[in-house]
Amino acid sequence: MTEEQFRRHIRQLATLRGWSLAYHTHNSRRSDAGWPDEVYGHPGSKRTLFIEFKSDTGRIRPEQRTWLRHLANCGLETGLWRPRDLPQIVKILAPEGPRAELPDNL
Template sequence: MTEEQFRRHVRQLARLRGWTLTYHTHNSRRSDPGWPDEVFGHTSTQRTLFVELKTDTGRIRPAQREWLKHLAACGLETALWRPKDLPLIVATLAPDGPRAQITDRL
């Protein structure tokens, strides 16, 4: 699965679970580096989720790592998700699911 295929799959899961607000920078080549791939908003639960998506072997860049750590340190829900994390992704996207957290593998 490519990163783009994975991104579309996660967006579809999010939409099905009520995350009606979404943001994705479509042309990151002209943007400052490191901003997470996706931002999801769930209005009824008042949650906002910042997600970096990678393939199972994709590498996270230093600027991406820095942004995720910063957002998490500010108390915001952040995650680095890979296709192998699908059960966690499905659980986290549930309206009453666990808060997203970055892990030691960041």
């Protein structure tokens, strides 16, 4: 599964679980480097997720790492999600699910 296929799959799942607000930069070539791929909002549970998607073998760039760490350090729900993480992602996308967290090795 490519990163884009995975991102689209998760967006569909998020929509089904009530994450009615979503933002994705479609063309990042003209944007500052590092901003997460998607931002999801769930008005009912008052949660916002900042998510970077990668394939199972995809590498994270330094600018992405910097932004993800910054957002997490500010107390925001932040994740680096890969297809192999799908069982945990499904749990996180439940309105009352666990908070998204960055992997320890980021």
